[in-house]
Ligand SMILES: Cc1cc2nc3c(=O)[nH]c(=O)nc-3n(C[C@H](O)[C@H](O)[C@H](O)COP(=O)(O)O)c2cc1C
């Protein structure tokens with residue numbers, strides 16, 4: 001089966017077998033999809049996905065609220081939904097709407113109501129004890145699915161999908177963990193599937209478009225159903241025109257959307273089992289789906305393949321692959337997509353580290369369609385890290401005559417250091433940035449330091465992307481010796497660590513550098529991590545955190561939370577201060593490693609800005625931040641110059 005061939009889904013023609021799955025975007029407003037949300041979905045259609053499933057989180061009743069939810073039950077929302085459908089149809093792609101009710105996997109507090117679920121079995125993703133649904137609730141829920149499905153059909157959707165994946169009451173009915181009812185809707189597989197089957201039948205008889213089921217093939221939670229249950233699970237279910245496979249629950253998103261450092265469930269085998277169990281088309285997904293895993297899924301018996309993060313990273317992936325071109329790859333960072341809508345950064349909207357246009361489709365044109373610069377300039381870029389490379393490529397595409405100088409003999413900057421161990425997928429970013437640069441007309445000069453004397457008037461603009469050097473301990477004025485975490489990661493501290501058995505890692509970085517260094521050190525000796533937060537790497541993207549914590553636990557690392565470093569003494573002992581009580585404790589490790597903060601390397605920028613006009617700085621040279629800011633700064637400047 002070929003990913004790019006025209007296909008058919010329950011009688012409807014679809015231009016190929018590539019599907020953009022729903023992602024929670026936080027781009028809805030007052031329960032209605034916004035123009036931004038429509039543009040976000042349409043961009044994936046224009047980029048080649050034959051089918052778009054979305055918007056995500058379309059509710060059948062008011063069981064949740066916020067900018068991630070679309071009130072599909074509300075007839076007033078139909079016109080906005082129709083505009084979304086039209087935007088996708090205009091690209092030549094089809095669109096199916098997914099309906100859900102989050103049950104025990106959301107809280108009811110926002111709506112001043114109790115959250116209803118199959119049973120009083122809570123999800124670890126929330127703090128609320130759900131109220132078991134009474135018979136009236138079941139009737140009302142079924143009617144809600146029907147009413148909402150009718151709204152979708154009225155809005156012009158090509159199909160309707162009922163959600164029984166993460167965040168879905170229908171999956172909770174199927175689950176031995178969440179459904180402990182003792183009426184005809186609880187008990188064995190047949191009884192637990194009864195409510196889902198009845199709801200599918202009710203929707204089928206109300207609408208004349210394909211009705212699909214989006215189903216977790218395993219819950220991955222203790223007490224839930226497992227991959228080995230797929231034959232029983234699917235044996236009990238009926239009445240759907242296609243099966244969309246997913247995995248997990250709301251509490252397992254570290255595995256569900258496998259990012260860096262996560263244990264990824266092996267989905268292709270489960271998809272193959274599912275395809276054997278049903279006689280309708282199957283949409284497959286892997287733990288992380290790219291062109292290669294798409295082939296595996298098609299070989300496993302799937303007729304369609306769902307992509308999510310890859311199409312956030314490059315909306316035109318499908319079109320490019322089909323034409324034999326290179327697409328920018330997702331780096332599985334989960335940093336701006338999942339973190340943007342679920343994690344610490346919750347409150348933002350969906351974005352992507354390597355594609356600043358994602359979530360800003362109405363504001364930023366595709367990088368491939370940038371208009372030529374009105375006044376082409378000679379531009380000098382100083383620094384070949386991600387910000388410098390990205391800027392240089394885009395500015396050159398716009399017609400500027402760009403030269404990039406890098407003091408080292410290789411490109412990549414801190415990305416090279418970051419892209420190891422669990423963060424190895426980050427190397428895709430470096431490779432893709434380098435490949436884009438190679439394909440551009442930029443002149444690259446490696447091993448070339450730039451001082452103020454080198455910057456004469458021949459350059460119309462100078463862009464300083466000099467990054468940030470390793471972390472500084474100057475503000476702590478430690479008397480004793482500390483090893484910088486970045487030196488550990490660079491392999492430059494091996495001699496100092498050679499005989500050290502008891503290791504103390506001081507976490508002032510509060511992010512993934514601590515976790516990465518921790519994993520490295522825990523493999524060398526007995527490691528204690530001291531942090532002023534409750535746990536180390538506190539600001540690590542939440543979807544990635546469980547994988548790192550599990551790795552540290554597996555290697556026996558211990559954590560002392562709420563303890564800031566007071567001093568590292570000349571004799572090597574360390575005083576830690578309890579941030580809550582002020583009491584101190586002393587440690588006497590063989591080596592102290594410090595994961596700290598970094599300061600921008602801004603000296604060149606400040607000097608140049610003093611002596612000439614048109615000097616800009618981007619990325620960590622502004623302030624050491626995360627990778628997404630390097631891309632974003634570069635993109636913004638390249639578009640405006
Ligand atoms: C930011 C983000 C939000 C998501 N929200 C939803 C959602 O609301 N409903 C859903 O069924 N899946 C959601 N997913 C899951 C994806 O549809 C997909 O199954 C998952 O990302 C794995 O596929 P991938 O490796 O192609 O990214 C979301 C994924 C991401 C990255």
Ligand code: SF4
Pocket residue numbers: 309310312313329330331332333334335336337338351352353354355
């Ligand atoms: S933010 Fe990271 S994981 Fe998410 S789509 Fe972009 S590159 Fe992929």
